[in-house]
Amino acid sequence: MRAAWVGLLLPLAPGRSGVYQSPAQGVLTGSPSPEPAIGYFVESREAIDVLRQKSSGAADWWVKNTPHLLEPGWCLIFHEYVCERVEIEDE
Numbered sequence: 001m002r003a004a005w006v007g008l009l010l011p012l013a014p015g016r017s018g019v020y021q022s023p024a025q026g027v028l029t030g031s032p033s034p035e036p037a038i039g040y041f042v043e044s045r046e047a048i049d050v051l052r053q054k055s056s057g058a059a060d061w062w063v064k065n066t067p068h069l070l071e072p073g074w075c076l077i078f079h080e081y082v083c084e085r086v087e088i089e090d091e
Contacts, residue, residue, distance in 0.1 A: 004058035008050050009086060010078065013041040019080045027066050027076075039079040044069035047076050 012018075024037035044062075048070070052059035063070065 001058050001061055004051060004055040005078075008054060010040075010042045010047055010050055013043045013075050016041040016075075018085070020077075022077060024077060027069065037077040037079065039077045040083055040085075041075040041077055044074040044076050045072075 019039060020041060021036050021038045022041075024033040024035070025031060026033065044066075048059050048062045051062070068074065069076070
């Protein structure tokens with residue numbers, strides 16, 4: 001399922017302009033991660049909507065297994081080392 005994220009263009013969460021460090025937790029367990037996450041914050045619902053355009057099956061997995069992430073205010077953190085920042089000019 002991770003492969004479905006490859007190549008997607010995801011918008012940063014409002015107020016997030018770059019890489020941030022944050023405590024992290026497992027998306028399924030909610031258990032705190034021993035290491036902080038260093039990466040880009042993307043609103044969960046928006047990320048899953050973009051994912052759906054490429055793989056409805058992968059998006060359905062997130063909806064089924066992590067419905068809490070569809071609530072307002074939740075973000076996914078995409079690790080800096082697996083991302084490439086792309087600047088898009090306003091049209």
